[in-house]
Each structure stands twice: as C-alpha cells, then as structure tokens.
Amino acid sequence: MRLGLAYNQRPDSATESANKLSDPTQPPSTSDAYVEWDEPTTIDAVARALRIFGDVVHLEAVGDFASRLAASRIDLLFNMAEGHSGPNREAHVPAIAEFLGIRYTGSDPLTLSVALHKARAKDVLAQRGVPTAPYVLVERVDDLGLLRTANIYPAFLKPVWEGSSKGISQENYVETPRQAMARAAFLLDRYRQPVLAETYLPGHEFTVAIMGNDPSPRCLPTIRFQFEGLPAGSLPVMGYEAKWLWDVPESPLHVLECPAGIPDKADQSIQRVALAAYRALGCRDWARVDVRMDAYGAPHVIEVNPLPGIIPDLTANSCFPNAAHAAGIGYAELIQTVTRIAWRRLTGLELEASAPRRRLAGAA
Numbered sequence: 001m002r003l004g005l006a007y008n009q010r011p012d013s014a015t016e017s018a019n020k021l022s023d024p025t026q027p028p029s030t031s032d033a034y035v036e037w038d039e040p041t042t043i044d045a046v047a048r049a050l051r052i053f054g055d056v057v058h059l060e061a062v063g064d065f066a067s068r069l070a071a072s073r074i075d076l077l078f079n080m081a082e083g084h085s086g087p088n089r090e091a092h093v094p095a096i097a098e099f100l101g102i103r104y105t106g107s108d109p110l111t112l113s114v115a116l117h118k119a120r121a122k123d124v125l126a127q128r129g130v131p132t133a134p135y136v137l138v139e140r141v142d143d144l145g146l147l148r149t150a151n152i153y154p155a156f157l158k159p160v161w162e163g164s165s166k167g168i169s170q171e172n173y174v175e176t177p178r179q180a181m182a183r184a185a186f187l188l189d190r191y192r193q194p195v196l197a198e199t200y201l202p203g204h205e206f207t208v209a210i211m212g213n214d215p216s217p218r219c220l221p222t223i224r225f226q227f228e229g230l231p232a233g234s235l236p237v238m239g240y241e242a243k244w245l246w247d248v249p250e251s252p253l254h255v256l257e258c259p260a261g262i263p264d265k266a267d268q269s270i271q272r273v274a275l276a277a278y279r280a281l282g283c284r285d286w287a288r289v290d291v292r293m294d295a296y297g298a299p300h301v302i303e304v305n306p307l308p309g310i311i312p313d314l315t316a317n318s319c320f321p322n323a324a325h326a327a328g329i330g331y332a333e334l335i336q337t338v339t340r341i342a343w344r345r346l347t348g349l350e351l352e353a354s355a356p357r358r359r360l361a362g363a364a
Contacts, residue, residue, distance in 0.1 A: 106285050
C-alpha cells in the first residue's frame with residue numbers, strides 16, 4: 001500500500017520573516033502567523049506510525065501541492081495540513097483530493113470550512129440545539145456599534161477563523177462595550193478578518209477527543225484544563241500565552257487533568273454535548289470538541305476542531321495524544337487507528353499492516 005502524508009511544516013524564524021515580507025496576505029506584526037503548522041518531530045512521528053501500512057509519501061501542502069498529489073499514485077492520504085490563509089484554508093487539501101478522486105482521512109471540505117469559521121459553526125450548533133454561548137459578529141469597523149447594545153457582557157473576543165489559539169489573548173476579555181469596541185478594532189486591524197464577541201463563560205473548561213463515525217463514535221477520556229497551573233492573576237483560558245509563551249520546555253505548565261476528576265454524571269453530560277457537536281458539523285474519523293461550563297454548571301461548546309493537534313510529546317500538552325494515552329492508546333496506535341477508521345469508512349474493509357519487506361542481499 002502507498003500512503004500520502006499532507007502537512008504544513010512550521011518554518012524557522014528566518015524563513016518566516018521572508019514569507020511575511022513576500023506575502024501581503026499575512027497580518028502585520030503578528031508573532032503567531034505559523035503556530036498552527038507542525039514541527040518536523042510531529043510530521044516524522046506520524047510518518048513512522050503510517051509505515052506499518054506501507055510506503056509513505058511526504059506531501060507538504062505548499063506550492064505545487066496539487067500536481068505532486070496527482071502524481072503520487074497513493075491509495076490513501078493522511079491529512080493533517082492546516083492550509084496557508086483564509087477562512088477555507090483547512091479545506092484546501094481535501095478539496096483537491098476530492099477533485100483528483102483520491103481517498104483521504106478526516107472531515108470533508110464543508111465541515112472543515114464551517115468548523116473553522118467560529119460564527120458559522122455556532123449558527124449550526126444553535127440550530128441543531130447544541131448549547132453554545134450568545135455572540136455578536138463584528139465583520140468590519142462599521143459594525144463596532146453592534147457591541148454597544150449587545151447583551152453579552154462580560155465577553156471574550158476572537159478572530160473568527162483562526163486556530164491553535166492564534167489571536168486568543170488575555171487582553172481579549174472585556175467587561176464593557178467601550179472595552180469591546182477598542183479590542184475588536186485592534187483585532188480587525190491585526191488579523192484582517194471578522195471578530196467574534198461571545199459571552200464569557202466562567203466555569204471549568206474541558207476538551208473531548210472523539211474517534212469514529214456513526215453509529216458509534218467513541219469519546220476518549222475527558223480532559224479538564226487545570227487553570228491553577230497558569231501564572232497567578234491570569235485569566236483562566238487556554239490562550240496564546242498559555243500555549244506558546246508560558247508553556248516552555250524549561251518551565252512546563254501542568255494544565256491537563258486526564259481523565260477529568262469530575263462526577264460521572266457531569267462527564268456524561270460533557271461528552272453528550274461534544275458528540276452532538278461532532279455530529280451537527282458532520283465530523284468524520286476524528287475531532288476534538290472544546291466545552292466550557294456556564295455559571296450554572298451547564299456545558300456549552302466553544303469550538304470544534306476536525307484537525308486536532310497531535311504533538312507526540314505528552315509534556316507539550318497536546319490534548320488528543322494525552323487523551324489517547326489515558327485510554328491506553330500509544331501515539332503510533334492513535335495514528336494507525338484513525339487511518340483504519342477512515343479506510344473502513346471509505347471501503348468497508350479492514351486495513352491490515354503490510355508484510356515486512358525482505359532485505360536484498362548485500363544491502364546496507
């Protein structure tokens with residue numbers, strides 16, 4: 001069997017600086033332009049896991065990706081590419097694969113686009129009866145006045161189609177319309193996209209990793225974010241600072257509690273809401289759903305992540321691998337399980353490991 005691996009590799013600082021100068025679509029003066037992309041260690045770990053099924057073709061999703069994919073002669077594409085820019089960037093790789101008639105893992109282009117656009121995702125969730133916080137969408141500077149009369153305070157603001165906590169700062173918490181308007185104006189200018197202002201939920205935050213397809217997708221053990229591990233006085237959110245500034249190898253944060261130490265009834269309620277969101281957005285094979293409690297302890301969906309982060313180092317606080325570990329699933333097994341789930345969905349068949357190749361006489 002021949003598998004493709006679609007990914008975006010995070011550039012080094014020199015390459016990143018050159019890209020920002022040459023690409024006018026990149027927001028000005030941001031330090032988080034490529035945080036969604038993967039490090040070489042993650043890409044290599046996924047490739048090693050996939051080799052149990054056969055040859056693996058690396059297909060970085062940049063430049064002439066479409067022509068390289070067309071020429072790759074692969075049987076299945078493992079998609080972990082985040083895309084470059086725009087509200088549909090996570091849909092680019094699967095859309096190209098569909099156009100070429102190539103099978104791929106994970107959700108389809110429609111789900112990936114809707115899930116990435118936080119406001120459209122919330123619209124779908126609300127229509128399907130999945131609880132999510134009230135919000136206002138500020139699409140341009142002329143819309144800032146919407147925040148004057150919105151019944152959402154205190155509120156938290158986010159760029160509407162970013163991931164990996166890009167643009168999610170401690171400073172995005174606001175208590176008054178005046179604060180909201182100032183912060184929204186800043187985010188509109190910095191990220192060149194609409195801004196979501198939603199009611200701030202003061203309760204505990206959880207994330208649920210889900211694998212599988214109907215009729216029986218499976219929740220892995222629920223993770224609770226232990227915000228007590230954040231610096232004193234900080235807002236209890238897993239924002240850019242918590243993920244990329246405060247959590248460093250020399251001083252790691254201990255913020256993931258998995259399994260979450262909560263009563264079974266509460267856990268079941270959280271997982272039920274997460275599964276409802278997974279189905280409402282049409283997720284396939286795997287996804288991670290972020291859930292936060294309101295002041296009354298009721299779970300609300302914050303975001304749905306059909307392309308979950310999968311850093312292999314458990315100390316890096318990558319949620320899906322940590323949830324899998326708590327379920328007794330190692331990293332390679334996690335990647336292989338998702339691949340098998342996708343293959344079963346696509347073909348109705350089980351995907352077996354390939355037979356080991358014999359070494360040629362005299363081979364090094």
